[in-house]
Amino acid sequence: MSEEKEMSFLDHLEELRWHIIRSLGAVVVFMIVAVFINQYIFEHIIFAPSNPDFITYRLLCQLSEATCIKELPFEIQSRLMTGQFTMYIASLFVVGLICSFPYISWEIWRFVKPGLYENEKGATKGAVFFVSFLFIVGILFGYFILTPLAVNFLANFQISPTIKNEFDIVSYVSTVMMLVLGCGIIFQLPVAVFFLSKIGFITPQLMRTYRRHAIVVVLILAGIITPPDVLSQVIISLPVVLLYELSIFISAWVVKKQAKEEAEELAKDQLAQSTEVQI
Numbered sequence: 239m240s241e242e243k244e245m246s247f248l249d250h251l252e253e254l255r256w257h258i259i260r261s262l263g264a265v266v267v268f269m270i271v272a273v274f275i276n277q278y279i280f281e282h283i284i285f286a287p288s289n290p291d292f293i294t295y296r297l298l299c300q301l302s303e304a305t306c307i308k309e310l311p312f313e314i315q316s317r318l319m320t321g322q323f324t325m326y327i328a329s330l331f332v333v334g335l336i337c338s339f340p341y342i343s344w345e346i347w348r349f350v351k352p353g354l355y356e357n358e359k360g361a362t363k364g365a366v367f368f369v370s371f372l373f374i375v376g377i378l379f380g381y382f383i384l385t386p387l388a389v390n391f392l393a394n395f396q397i398s399p400t401i402k403n404e405f406d407i408v409s410y411v412s413t414v415m416m417l418v419l420g421c422g423i424i425f426q427l428p429v430a431v432f433f434l435s436k437i438g439f440i441t442p443q444l445m446r447t448y449r450r451h452a453i454v455v456v457l458i459l460a461g462i463i464t465p466p467d468v469l470s471q472v473i474i475s476l477p478v479v480l481l482y483e484l485s486i487f488i489s490a491w492v493v494k495k496q497a498k499e500e501a502e503e504l505a506k507d508q509l510a511q512s513t514e515v516q517i
Contacts, residue, residue, distance in 0.1 A: 257345045264338035265331070272333045276326070284329060284411060287386045288314060294386040307386075312393040312403035314410050325411045332415050336377060336422070340370040365429070372425045379477055380421025385414055387474065424478065431485035435492040442490035445482070452482055 272279055286292050290310055299306035316322050335342075343366045392413075393403055434440040453475075460474035 261342045264341045265334040268337040269330045269334035310393045316407045376422040376425025380418040435489040
């Protein structure tokens with residue numbers, strides 16, 4: 239029996255290894271594709287938020303004169319011999335990771351699915367779609383909303399007028415990647431709450447208790463990185479607050495469903511015991 243369990247465990251490790259290999263293979267494939275369009279990726283995507291003509295800045299100018307961003311007073315330089323090459327490889331990897339994320343989610347689901355009960359499989363139906371959808375929405379939010387506002391804030395922040403902002407290319411690209419990928423991860427909050435509620439680590443009562451604290455933190459962060467107006471602060475904070483409220487609803491649904499299943503199981507046990515007593 240111990241040998242059988244050990245072999246079963248090794249089989250699981252072997253299966254996990256192939257899921258990881260296929261996922262990395264998908265990342266590499268998209269990295270190779272990105273190599274052929276690298277000029278477009280860098281000029282029109284990665285460095286676009288550093289241009290005052292970026293679509294987000296133009297929309298802010300159309301909304302109000304107070305939110306209009308006409309100038310970004312900074313320059314991007316490369317101060318390290320390996321700076322551009324390091325940035326090039328890291329950027330291609332992130333592009334490959336973002337593009338292959340739906341496939342990676344599907345590979346993870348394929349590995350996890352055999353270990354779930356039938357009722358759990360039904361409850362998590364469409365998990366790959368929702369995980370991928372939330373990730374893409376988070377990426378778009380981070381790129382078109384959070385990144386340009388953060389770049390504008392950092393470009394205009396000066397301790398003294400005598401100090402010029404000349405950002406290293408590695409610093410700029412890593413900041414953009416961190417903001418974009420960070421939003422993609424933050425938008426997984428409903429999914430994380432779903433699984434944490436399933437294991438009893440989070441309850442809707444706990445999330446409601448700390449709702450005000452969470453909103454205050456979100457508003458403070460939004461106020462720091464946005465221009466000094468209410469509209470920009472609302473644009474940043476509203477999606478995150480809505481995600482938090484959605485997570486409370488998901489947690490309540492999970493807890494309610496688990497309580498119902500436990501009640502049905504208890505009723506079945508009581509019925510079985512009463513039947514045995516009668517016999």
